[in-house]
Amino acid sequence: MIFFRSWLQNLYFYNMTICFRLGLLLGFLFNSFFLFSQTPEEKFKVAKAYFEAKELDKAELAFEELFKKDPGNSTLYSYLFQIQLSLSHYEQAEKTAKIMAKKSEYPSMYLIDAGFAAKNQKDKADKAQKYFEDAVGKMKANQSLITAVADQFEQRNELEWALKTYRRGLQLLGDDVQVRFKIAEYLGKLGQKQSMIDELLSLLIFDGTRLELVENTLQAQITEKSDWELFRISILKASQKQPDQLAIAELFIWYQVQQNNYEQALRLTQALVSRYGEDGNRIYALSKEAEGARNIPAAIQILEAYLAMGKGRPLYMQARMDLLEFRKNLLLSQPNSDSIALQLKKDYQNFFDEFGEKMGNLPLQKEYARFLVYRLDSLDLAIQLMEKALETSGLNRLQQAEIKLDLGDFYLISGDEAEAALTYGQVDKAFKEDAIGREAKFRNARLSFFQGDFEWAQGQLDVLKAATTQKISNDAIFLGMLIQDNLGIDSNFAAMETFALADRFAFRLKIDSALFYFGKLVSDFPGHSITDEAWFATGKMFERALRFREATDWYKKIVDGFSQEIWADDALFRLGMLYTYPLNQPEEGKKHFEKLLLEYPNSTFAVEARKHFRQIRGDGQESPEPLEFVPFDSGWSL
Numbered sequence: 001m002i003f004f005r006s007w008l009q010n011l012y013f014y015n016m017t018i019c020f021r022l023g024l025l026l027g028f029l030f031n032s033f034f035l036f037s038q039t040p041e042e043k044f045k046v047a048k049a050y051f052e053a054k055e056l057d058k059a060e061l062a063f064e065e066l067f068k069k070d071p072g073n074s075t076l077y078s079y080l081f082q083i084q085l086s087l088s089h090y091e092q093a094e095k096t097a098k099i100m101a102k103k104s105e106y107p108s109m110y111l112i113d114a115g116f117a118a119k120n121q122k123d124k125a126d127k128a129q130k131y132f133e134d135a136v137g138k139m140k141a142n143q144s145l146i147t148a149v150a151d152q153f154e155q156r157n158e159l160e161w162a163l164k165t166y167r168r169g170l171q172l173l174g175d176d177v178q179v180r181f182k183i184a185e186y187l188g189k190l191g192q193k194q195s196m197i198d199e200l201l202s203l204l205i206f207d208g209t210r211l212e213l214v215e216n217t218l219q220a221q222i223t224e225k226s227d228w229e230l231f232r233i234s235i236l237k238a239s240q241k242q243p244d245q246l247a248i249a250e251l252f253i254w255y256q257v258q259q260n261n262y263e264q265a266l267r268l269t270q271a272l273v274s275r276y277g278e279d280g281n282r283i284y285a286l287s288k289e290a291e292g293a294r295n296i297p298a299a300i301q302i303l304e305a306y307l308a309m310g311k312g313r314p315l316y317m318q319a320r321m322d323l324l325e326f327r328k329n330l331l332l333s334q335p336n337s338d339s340i341a342l343q344l345k346k347d348y349q350n351f352f353d354e355f356g357e358k359m360g361n362l363p364l365q366k367e368y369a370r371f372l373v374y375r376l377d378s379l380d381l382a383i384q385l386m387e388k389a390l391e392t393s394g395l396n397r398l399q400q401a402e403i404k405l406d407l408g409d410f411y412l413i414s415g416d417e418a419e420a421a422l423t424y425g426q427v428d429k430a431f432k433e434d435a436i437g438r439e440a441k442f443r444n445a446r447l448s449f450f451q452g453d454f455e456w457a458q459g460q461l462d463v464l465k466a467a468t469t470q471k472i473s474n475d476a477i478f479l480g481m482l483i484q485d486n487l488g489i490d491s492n493f494a495a496m497e498t499f500a501l502a503d504r505f506a507f508r509l510k511i512d513s514a515l516f517y518f519g520k521l522v523s524d525f526p527g528h529s530i531t532d533e534a535w536f537a538t539g540k541m542f543e544r545a546l547r548f549r550e551a552t553d554w555y556k557k558i559v560d561g562f563s564q565e566i567w568a569d570d571a572l573f574r575l576g577m578l579y580t581y582p583l584n585q586p587e588e589g590k591k592h593f594e595k596l597l598l599e600y601p602n603s604t605f606a607v608e609a610r611k612h613f614r615q616i617r618g619d620g621q622e623s624p625e626p627l628e629f630v631p632f633d634s635g636w637s638l
């Protein structure tokens with residue numbers, strides 16, 4: 001019985017072993033059949049999956065098998081060659097590239113790859129050079145192909161061969177301008193700056209219409225002072241040898257502009273205008289270049305030279321207006337200069353003497369009046385000018401209302417508060433449902449605040465909080481909050497009354513009186529919540545008076561001492577604007593804009609601050625509009 005049981009067990013295990021081995025054999029046969037039956041597309045998917053999983057050894061074997069069966073397939077080649085380079089299998093990569101070169105109608109690209117693979121092998125530098133030489137020699141007269149071959153050489157860091165490619169291209173295509181520009185570009189990249197300059201000057205003499213392209217190439221390639229000196233000598237020689245070449249003369253002027261030598265640029269431009277009997281538009285254009293470079297003194301000098309050519313010039317009136325703008329910008333950058341201020345006054349007077357005070361130049365009349373008030377303290381003259389402007393024939397109701405708002409401010413500054421209230425009221429009544437009417441209502445509310453009638457002012461401001469115009473709404477909200485937050489702190493309203501009196505003097509630009517009462521407020525009511533408002537109002541007063549350095553001192557007090565209060569983000573924004581524009585310290589301005597964006601991301605100034613920040617940083621923007629600096633309430637811009 002025991003024997004029989006043992007016999008059965010042995011028989012069972014024997015059968016199981018046979019079945020197991022039979023299963024293995026069948027599985028092997030099935031897998032072999034499956035692999036053998038895979039289509040090329042399925043094999044490609046498997047190889048690509050290995051590649052994407054970074055199993056490069058498996059990917060190499062898979063792509064090698066595919067490439068052997070289809071050696072002219074550029075997609076398979078790209079994968080296989082890339083993998084072989086990644087695995088440092090340079091010898092195999094060289095063979096792969098050679099196979100592809102033989103199969104291709106345009107072998108140059110693959111010969112470059114073969115040369116690159118050979119160069120990475122020991123003792124094959126000469127062979128690599130032979131591949132590169134063959135790549136250049138086998139090119140055809142096809143500009144797109146020549147460019148592709150040169151680009152491939154540059155990708156492989158073979159700039160000398162890229163240059164040789166374009167030189168060969170010049171032989172194949174003839175005296176092709178685009179190819180010559182590429183030769184000049186690669187000469188620059190290789191550090192052969194004198195040869196690059198010579199090539200560009202030769203090209204410009206050959207085709208003067210390519211001036212802008214020559215300038216752009218020089219701008220990109222010349223970065224060192226020594227290179228600019230090489231160019232100076234070369235362009236000087238070229239202008240002497242080719243005195244009648246207009247493009248060479250224009251390039252010489254361009255060079256002077258790059259060196260910020262606008263005085264010499266002006267002389268050369270005047271000589272061109274005289275030689276060719278032109279109308280002077282070149283000189284006007286040069287003034288705009290100086291403006292773009294923020295060299296305002298040079299822009300003024302050039303514009304004055306244009307105006308000296310006489311009134312018959314096509315851009316004469318525009319140049320007159322530009323001169324006012326340039327001089328105004330110069331004054332904003334040097335606000336303490338009485339000589340600039342007096343010259344600007346003379347420029348305004350000359351303009352109006354020449355062109356009259358008409359509806360067409362009404363914006364300039366208003367600007368002149370504000371200048372008289374805020375910089376020259378000529379209040380009576382400004383009032384006369386605006387009262388006269390009201391009588392200009394052809395004005396519409398809106399234009400009249402805009403003049404009256406200015407007049408109301410001027411009456412207030414002069415101390416005639418009754419006339420100011422009446423003038424604001426006329427605009428409010430005539431335009432109750434319009435933005436300008438709400439602006440007039442706000443100014444009347446502000447006047448009531450100055451006079452200490454806080455409750456009436458608060459009532460008017462509550463109405464304005466719903467205004468659709470953001471500026472009016474914000475002004476109303478801030479003044480309303482100022483009254484609301486501080487009115488009930490003292491039973492006798494003493495602090496608010498002192499603030500209102502100081503702010504009244506500040507608006508009237510009675511700076512000494514305003515400083516006295518703001519100082520009295522801080523000393524009489526230490527720790528009062530209105531302190532930060534007092535400091536902000538002081539900074540605003542100095543800004544309106546174009547005393548920008550002093551304005552920054554007061555705004556900094558708020559940033560440093562009241563960072564959690566409502567005026568902190570306002571102060572940071574004003575600091576950014578002042579440093580960036582009139583004080584011409586954009587990097588300092590950028591710091592304040594950045595601080596605002598980081599610490600007060602929900603500020604109403606965040607969007608504008610980001611625009612200025614990005615412009616200073618040099619970010620690319622879609623057709624960026626020039627950003628303006630506007631001192632508080634002055635109506636000026638820079």
